Amino acid sequence: GGGNYLLPGSLTVGVPGIPSDMQVGYHDGSSTTVSLRMAPGSRFSAWLNAFRVGIYSLYHGNTISGTVDLRNSTLGSMNIGDMMIGSFTNANETYKGPRVYGNVYLPEGSVNVTNLWVGVPNSDGYNQAYGYLELNGTKLTIENTFTSGVPGRAGIHLHFGPGFGFLRQRGNQMSRFQTFLTNGTFTFD
Numbered sequence: 001g002g003g004n005y006l007l008p009g010s011l012t013v014g015v016p017g018i019p020s021d022m023q024v025g026y027h028d029g030s031s032t033t034v035s036l037r038m039a040p041g042s043r044f045s046a047w048l049n050a051f052r053v054g055i056y057s058l059y060h061g062n063t064i065s066g067t068v069d070l071r072n073s074t075l076g077s078m079n080i081g082d083m084m085i086g087s088f089t090n091a092n093e094t095y096k097g098p099r100v101y102g103n104v105y106l107p108e109g110s111v112n113v114t115n116l117w118v119g120v121p122n123s124d125g126y127n128q129a130y131g132y133l134e135l136n137g138t139k140l141t142i143e144n145t146f147t148s149g150v151p152g153r154a155g156i157h158l159h160f161g162p163g164f165g166f167l168r169q170r171g172n173q174m175s176r177f178q179t180f181l182t183n184g185t186f187t188f189d
Contacts, residue, residue, distance in 0.1 A: 004034075013046040017047075021051075033066075037069040048080045053068050053103070056098050068103070075110075078110070080113045080114065087129050102131045102132070106135055106138040115147075117148075118132070120147055
């Protein structure tokens with residue numbers, strides 16, 4: 001099923017040393033649209049093995065859409081192993097038909113991610129995966145890998161303003177990031 005959820009107060013998922021999984025818009029065999037929004041003045045913290053938003057993993061042929069909007073909340077600690085946004089998880093899946101949409105909007109604060117996938121198609125290049133990550137003064141550090149789908153269907157938008165947005169990946173990524181800026185995978189204002 002689906003639904004739109006506006007959460008007031010505080011939400012903490014997982015705890016330090018005992019991370020959890022969080023899935024929003026993850027298929028259940030039917031068309032699924034799920035939206036999770038934090039209310040103004042709320043607080044969000046997470047320690048996660050996996051954070052999946054708008055994900056297709058098994059054959060069923062239906063559209064999946066997930067949105068997590070934390071822009072109105074205060075960001076506490078946010079540490080994520082694998083973050084997947086608007087992506088196919090079964091790299092060997094060759095079925096053509098479903099679309100997956102994932103949107104994540106982060107507020108000012110620090111987010112540490114081990115691996116990030118945004119808008120990743122299945123292995124045969126069927127690209128109906130749409131992933132979008134918006135950083136609103138967020139300092140995002142990617143410890144290991146960043147994988148992105150086709151520009152225009154997958155991307156990261158950085159808002160540079162009073163909150164100073166920042167994206168960092170370990171190692172020398174200058175030429176790779178320049179390519180992402182040139183092809184539209186990264187956009188900013």
